[in-house]
Amino acid sequence: MAKRLMDLLFAVAGLVLFAPLMLGIAIAIKLDSPGPVFFRQERVGRGGRPFRIHKFRTMGESAERQGPQITLGTSDARVTRVGRWIRSRRFDELPQLIDVLKGDMSVVGPRPEVPRYVAMYSAEARAKVLSVRPGITDPAALAFRNEGELLAAAADPEREYVEVVMPVKLQHAMAYAERATVWTDLRLIARTLNVLITG
Known part of the structure; x- marks a missing residue:
């Protein structure tokens, strides 16, 4: 209950605070492509x-x-000009505050995966990671904040993700699910804001 209340407070405050920025980004996206x-x-x-x-x-x-x-990452040929700027500052994640309001996500929790990769989880990982709401930020997101560049440097990016990156991210996610509290969430939010501000 305390976590959900915190999510609602942060989501509402974030949407109000970032409304001008989000409007500007929306206009830039429409003008760019x-x-x-x-x-x-x-x-x-x-x-x-x-x-x-x-x-x-x-x-x-x-x-x-x-x-x-x-x-x-930003070197992906599919990324637009404005998209590179948005991604470099992690602003593409801001609309997930809507998902937090809806109750589909939390501010802090394991990053949600597509069904294809979840199907590769072990039974233990599936039970633990999916026992909590997915989040906008978590320990794995901070540890792999340069994930795109790491994958771009790999000979086979998809294989690198499945065999190297995803197992480590799952360990982070399982550890978070086992011992998450409001206080650990607040510390992760503070760390995330520090990364966004300092780069």
Whole structure:
């Protein structure tokens, strides 16, 4: 109950505080390339329930048909000019405050994956990670904040993600799910804001 209340407070405050920035980003996206402002994709939420995540669109409209479901950072050829700027500052994640308000996500929690990758989880990982709401930020997101660049440098980015990155992210997610509290969430929010501010 305390976590949900904190989520609602942060989501409302964030949407109010960042409203001018989000409006400016929306206008820039529409002026830069054809297509919708938001990118919506099916992810797996708490209890295995699917939901559609909100992000600012940073790629061309047909990007999902032109490459893998992972993104190779700002060097990905599918990323638009404005999209590179948005991604470099992590502003593409701001619309997920809407998902927090809806109850599909939390401010802090394991990053939600697409069904394809969740199907690769072990039974133990699935039970633990999907026992909590997915979040906008978590320890894995901080540890792999340069994930796109890491994958772009790999000979086979998708294999690198599945065999190297995803197992480590799952360990972070399982550890978080086991010992998450309001206080650990507040510390993670503070760390995330520090990363956003200092780069």
